[in-house]
Every structure is written in structure tokens, then in C-alpha cells.
Amino acid sequence: MNNIWQEILDVVEEKMGKPTVEAFLKPSRAIINKEDNKLTLIVPNEFIKTYIEQKSGKLKNIIEDILEGENLKLSLEVDESIGNLSQEEYLENNNKVEKNEQKGFLSKYTFETFVVGPGNRMAHAASLAVADNPGKAYNPLFIYGGAGLGKTHLLQAIATTIRSKKPNLYILYITSEKFTNEFINAIKDDKINSFQEHYRNIDILLVDDIQFIAGKERTQEEFFHTFNTLYESGKQIVLSSDRPPKEIRTLEERLRTRFEMGLIADIQPPDLETRIAILQKKAEIENIDIDPEALVLIAEKVASNIRELEGVLTKSMALCSINQESRITIKHAQEALKNIEDNKLNNLPTMDEIAIAVSKVMQIKLEDLKSRGRKSHQANARQIAMYLCREMTKNSLPQIGEYFGRDHSTVIHAYERIKEDINKDQTLKRIIEQIRSFLKSV
Numbered sequence: 001m002n003n004i005w006q007e008i009l010d011v012v013e014e015k016m017g018k019p020t021v022e023a024f025l026k027p028s029r030a031i032i033n034k035e036d037n038k039l040t041l042i043v044p045n046e047f048i049k050t051y052i053e054q055k056s057g058k059l060k061n062i063i064e065d066i067l068e069g070e071n072l073k074l075s076l077e078v079d080e081s082i083g084n085l086s087q088e089e090y091l092e093n094n095n096k097v098e099k100n101e102q103k104g105f106l107s108k109y110t111f112e113t114f115v116v117g118p119g120n121r122m123a124h125a126a127s128l129a130v131a132d133n134p135g136k137a138y139n140p141l142f143i144y145g146g147a148g149l150g151k152t153h154l155l156q157a158i159a160t161t162i163r164s165k166k167p168n169l170y171i172l173y174i175t176s177e178k179f180t181n182e183f184i185n186a187i188k189d190d191k192i193n194s195f196q197e198h199y200r201n202i203d204i205l206l207v208d209d210i211q212f213i214a215g216k217e218r219t220q221e222e223f224f225h226t227f228n229t230l231y232e233s234g235k236q237i238v239l240s241s242d243r244p245p246k247e248i249r250t251l252e253e254r255l256r257t258r259f260e261m262g263l264i265a266d267i268q269p270p271d272l273e274t275r276i277a278i279l280q281k282k283a284e285i286e287n288i289d290i291d292p293e294a295l296v297l298i299a300e301k302v303a304s305n306i307r308e309l310e311g312v313l314t315k316s317m318a319l320c321s322i323n324q325e326s327r328i329t330i331k332h333a334q335e336a337l338k339n340i341e342d343n344k345l346n347n348l349p350t351m352d353e354i355a356i357a358v359s360k361v362m363q364i365k366l367e368d369l370k371s372r373g374r375k376s377h378q379a380n381a382r383q384i385a386m387y388l389c390r391e392m393t394k395n396s397l398p399q400i401g402e403y404f405g406r407d408h409s410t411v412i413h414a415y416e417r418i419k420e421d422i423n424k425d426q427t428l429k430r431i432i433e434q435i436r437s438f439l440k441s442v
């Protein structure tokens with residue numbers, strides 16, 4: 001394997017120069033699958049994938065020529081998690097226990113790097129218990145919470161801990177989207193038996209973002225059988241979601257009941273002290289020198305999403321090094337926060353984008369947001385959409401009213417209702433946070 005990869009690196013360097021190798025191949029990892037006769041080039045982002053696929057026919061041709069000699073086809077995949085893993089580590093993760101699915105493990109997501117606070121104490125304790133005693137502590141363990149609050153981190157920490165203690169267990173971390181895609185491919189390629197055999201032989205199954213199987217009938221059916229087989233043979237199942245099972249609409253009742261059979265643990269946004277501790281930990285791990293006031297300022301300003309919190313720290317660090325300074329001060333933090341704020345202001349979402357985000361997160365048809373439908377879920381979603389249009393766009397009340405086919409007094413009513421309820425109703429608050437992070441992610 002290493003030989004082919006080395007050959008690719010050498011030939012590309014010879015024909016296209018070192019910068020191409022450094023920019024496009026060094027950050028990527030290669031995996032050969034002999035059964036399928038293919039070499040998968042795992043690249044860290046969409047940009048590199050598009051570049052190799054479209055913009056640089058030459059690079060692709062060179063690689064394909066080398067592979068042809070080995071009777072291999074080239075396939076490209078994006079995996080943003082490869083960042084810190086060397087080719088060897090990446091391969092090792094892939095080959096462990098002779099199964100290649102463990103590539104999702106991220107060594108930085110461990111219990112040691114996870115900061116515990118009031119908002120995540122229970123989820124953390126339950127995860128530790130599961131990692132210590134898989135299949136026996138809580139089964140399934142269902143962790144839910146808003147975007148960027150550490151669900152993936154905990155799932156990965158469980159996986160990594162079990163792997164180090166019991167390397168012979170077959171552990172699979174997967175997103176429900178990937179499970180769905182694999183299932184669809186298995187149907188398409190008439191490989192459903194091997195799909196089932198594979199999934200039903202897992203010892204520890206961790207499924208991230210399980211809410212995405214809602215509404216997908218056949219995937220739910222398949223997952224139901226996988227779940228039962230594993231559960232009945234005492235295998236550990238851990239699930240994460242952005243909401244509790246009872247709030248996942250269009251989830252089959254029999255799955256919902258199963259998800260509720262073990263322990264349900266939520267993660268709430270961190271308080272100020274925890275945010276400070278998270279930043280301190282991150283600064284310590286990455287050897288970042290930062291003034292305490294700068295750290296506190298960032299923690300004060302970014303409250304609801306740890307990914308964003310880390311983003312501001314990284315941005316501050318970048319500003320610090322651009323200025324050739326070695327210590328992050330309040331000046332860098334202010335500038336980083338301002339940059340992020342400016343980006344948000346300049347990137348105001350449109351009412352269409354808000355409507356789409358509401359429909360996705362609340363699992364409601366887009367047209368129902370504008371219809372006269374009076375079912376309470378529809379009316380609630382519509383009011384949330386109006387509230388967000390008022391909060392996040394520069395449109396006037398009549399414009400918002402017109403968009404939803406209502407008059408401006410209805411918009412005022414919706415806005416006032418949501419604004420008042422958001423402080424009293426945790427579910428509503430969480431839904432709105434999810435819609436906001438959905439908008440940020442598109």
C-alpha cells in the first residue's frame with residue numbers, strides 16, 4: 001500500500017511540482033480495498049475533492065495511470081476528521097480488528113479532554129459507565145442536546161476507551177446518515193444479506209444524529225432489526241440526537257420505545273465557568289498562551305455552542321500569529337469576536353432560508369408554513385419562523401406577514417409570544433437554537 005502511495009507522491013511531485021503534493025496529497029489519506037479493486041483517496045475538504053475531480057484533470061490522470069497498472073480504480077471521499085492523523089494512524093484505525101469502519105475515531109475526543117460541568121455531568125457519567133461496562137450499565141444510552149455541545153465527543157470517547165481496554169471488540173461509530181446510505185447501496189447492489197450480517201455482528205454500536213432516520217421507513221425497519229439483534233445479545237448501543245426520542249417526529253413508535261428503554265441523558269449549554277474551563281483546557285492542549293481577560297471575554301460572549309467557542313479561540317490565535325505576537329491578548333479576542341459578529345451581520349439569512357431551516361428542524365412541510373393549517377405543530381412552526389425572520393432579517397413586519405400569507409399584526413403576535421415563551425420553555429429554546437445552528441451550517 002505504502003509503495004503505491006509513495007509512488008503517487010513521487011510521480012506527482014516530478015510531473016506537477018512539490019506545491020501540488022503539499023497542498024492536495026499530503027493532507028489526504030489513501031486506503032486500498034482489494035475486494036472492490038479501488039483506492040479511496042480520503043481528502044480533508046470539498047474544495048480539494050472538487051479540485052482533483054474537476055479543475056485539475058492532470059493530477060487525476062497521473063494518479064489513475066499509476067493505479068491502472070495495479071488494476072485499481074480511484075475513488076474520492078471527504079472526511080474532515082483526518083486532520084491530525086498521519087497516514088499510518090489513519091490506516092491503523094481503518095485496519096483495527098480487520099474491519100475498516102473505525103476510521104471515524106478521533107483521538108482528540110477522549111474523556112481526558114472533555115470538561116465536565118452542570119450541563120453535561122449526567123451524560124458524561126453515563127458515558128463513563130458505559131465505557132467501563134459495555135452492555136451492562138445503560139443500554140441503550142441515548143444522549144441528546146443542541147448543536148456543538150459535545151455529543152460526538154462523548155460517543156467518540158466511549159469508543160476510544162473501550163477500544164483501548166478491549167481491543168478485540170468490534171466497535172462501530174457511524175452517523176445515521178451513513179447508515180442510511182449504506183443501507184440504500186446494499187439494496188441497490190443486492191447485498192442486503194452481507195449488510196445485515198455486518199451490522200448484526202457488531203459488539204458496540206454508536207450512532208450519531210439518530211434523528212435523521214425519522215421519516216425513512218425502510219431504514220427505520222432495518223435499524224429496528226439491527227437494534228433488536230444487538231440488544232438481545234447484550235451488545236452495547238449508544239445513540240445521539242439533537243432532541244429526545246419523544247420529540248423526534250415520524251419516528252416509529254416501536255423504535256421510540258426501544259430508544260427509551262435504557263438511559264436518556266441530555267446535555268445543556270455550558271455555564272460561564274465551564275466555558276472558561278473548556279477554553280483553558282483547549283489552550284493547554286494546544287499550547288496556546290492567552291491572557292486570562294481575553295479568555296474570559298470569549299467565554300462571556302459565546303454562550304451556546306462549544307464549536308463556536310473553539311472557533312473564536314482559533315481565530316484569536318490566527319490574529320495573534322499574523323501580527324507576529326506570541327500571546328493572545330484582549331485585543332486579539334475582541335477582533336476575533338468582531339470578525340465573527342461582522343460575518344454574521346453580513347450573512348443575514350433570507351426568509352426562504354429561515355423557512356427551510358424551520359421545516360427541516362421541525363420536520364414540517366415547507367408549504368405548511370405558509371398554509372392556513374391550524375394544527376398546533378404547524379402554527380407553532382409558523383410562529384417560530386416569523387419570530388426568526390423578525391430577529392434575523394431586515395424585513396419589515398408587513399413584508400414578513402406577506403411572506404407567510406398573514407397580516408403584520410399576526411407577525412407581531414407571533415413575535416411577542418415566542419419572545420416571551422423562549423425564556424420559560426426549554427424545548428422551544430432548544431428548537432430555536434437548532435434552527436439557528438442549521439442556518440449557520442448551510
Ligand SMILES: Nc1ncnc2c1ncn2[C@@H]1O[C@H](COP(=O)(O)OP(=O)(O)OP(=O)(O)O)[C@@H](O)[C@H]1O
Nearest residue numbers: 113114115146147148149150151152153278306307
Ligand atoms: N465538555 C466539553 N469539553 C471540551 N470540549 C468540548 C466539550 N463539549 C464539546 N466540546 C468540543 O466542542 C466541539 C463540538 O462538539 P461535538 O462535535 O461533540 O458537538 P455535537 O454535540 O456532536 O454537535 P452537532 O450536533 O453539531 O454534531 C468539539 O471540538 C468538542 O471537542
